Amino acid sequence: MNNVTFGLTPRAKSEAELIADGWTRRFVGGPPRLNEMLQMYKELGFEIWLEPQTPDEFSEDCADCTLALMLFRVIYTRPLQQ
Numbered sequence: 001m002n003n004v005t006f007g008l009t010p011r012a013k014s015e016a017e018l019i020a021d022g023w024t025r026r027f028v029g030g031p032p033r034l035n036e037m038l039q040m041y042k043e044l045g046f047e048i049w050l051e052p053q054t055p056d057e058f059s060e061d062c063a064d065c066t067l068a069l070m071l072f073r074v075i076y077t078r079p080l081q082q
Contacts, residue, residue, distance in 0.1 A: 004034065004050060004073065011051050023049055023076035028057075030071035037075055046077035 015025065027037045041048050053072040 018076050022078045025074060026077050027075040028053055028072055034073055041077050045080050047080050049076040
C-alpha cells in the first residue's frame, strides 16, 4: 500500500457513500505518518480506502493551503471482507 497518489484529486466517493458501505473514517494526515498508519491498519487486518481531504475540511485560515490538499489523505477502514 505504498502506491499513494498525491496531488489535487477529486474524491471518488462521498463520506456518506463510504459510511453506507461500512467504512469508518480513521485518520487524516500526510507523509510520513500517513504511510505508518496505512501499514498499521493493514497489519491489523483492515481493508483500506484512501480519499483526498477536501478544501471545506480546512479552517478559513488555511483555505489556500494547497500543499496540505495535495499531501493529506483521509484513511477509511473496514474489516476485511472474506
